[in-house]
Amino acid sequence: MRIMVGVDVGGTKVVAGRVTRDGRLSGEPQVVPSGTRDVTALVDSIVEAVGAVLHAAASAGESASGVGIGCAGTVDAHRGVVVTSPHLPLIDTPVAALVGGHVGLPVLLDNDVNAAVWAEAQVGAARGCRHVVMLALGTGVGGGLVLDGRLYRGATGAAAELGHMIVVPDGEPCRCGARGCLETYASGRALERIARGLVHDLPEIEARALRAADAAGTLTGRAVGDLALSGDPGALRAVEEVGRWLGIGLSNVVNIFDPEMIVVGGGAGNLGELLLAPARAVVKKTALAPGRDRVRVTSALLGNEAGMLGAGLLAWAGARARS
Secondary structure, rough: EEEEEEEEOOOOEEEEEEEEEOEEEEEEEEEEEOOOOHHHHHHHHHHHHHHHHHHHHHHHHOEEEEEEEEEEEEEOOOOOOOOOOOOOOOEEEHHHHHHHHHHOEEEEEEEEEHHHHHHHHOOOOOOOOOOOOEEEEEOOOEEEEEEEEEOOOOOOOOOOOOOHHHHOOOOOOOOOOHHHHEOOOOHHHHHHHHHHHHHHHHHHHHHHHHHHHHHOOOOOHHHHHHHOOOOOHHHHHHHHHHHHHHHHHHHHHHHHHHOOOOEEEHHHHOOHHHHHHHHHHHHHOHHHOOOHOOEEEEEOOHHHHHHHHHHHHHHHHHHHHHH
16 A cells, blocks of 8 residues: 655644545554654654654555655745744755755655645545644644635735734734734633633632642643633633634635634644634624624644644655656
């Protein structure tokens, strides 16, 4: 059986797996810590993960046709270059050529959320949809676009930076240098900041768990999410506020792209309806008809495997285009 190696490169780990033509994962994925010291260390991490997958494929009687890589950052997919990356030591780095020189296979490179939205559109929550927007809510907010059945990258490969739409002029400072970006109001970091503000604003009975976590130094976005999933009233208030901010961003997305579906993924996306219900309410109130009445806002289906599966599926698409 022929497979593609799908690779998801993040700030802490490289995850690689054997992706079949129909978007299934064959066997267990391989996980390698990301080498973030310099370019050589990171490329070595990717090559190690790909090598482990190729070894497993050979043991299973499978043959690899190529490698697809989804990488966090701004990517020029045509040249196979990471232009810049927020968490990785990559500036104008020809990642596809560097990895390809080691593994001896064709390598396709794209943005990690581009890969994830492609997977969700092909085999995930948005299967069957031709107009799909994805927001990945983690430490920051990433975006991906499938428009009229095709992945949309923009003129320079930098499209879909949806986390950096301005929702509050002169608002909270963002890591990108601007102020008031959606990322500063609807990410894991935003959830932490909002919860910390509620520690002092809520009555004792509602803020008890948040105050305890704050005093212990464990009040992170993930901790707030876990508390909300357990029903804690203070954490639920924080998630609801983040959901409303997300809804403002989604209203802009609906008005600009008129998608059939918006898929919300990433770590904060695991909050499901606790986050999406208030977001949908804002969309219904503020977005324009008919988009607001037809769009479906849903949680991602493929979880942490979306980027890896999508990278593999993009490699399959590239192989078809070359043949």
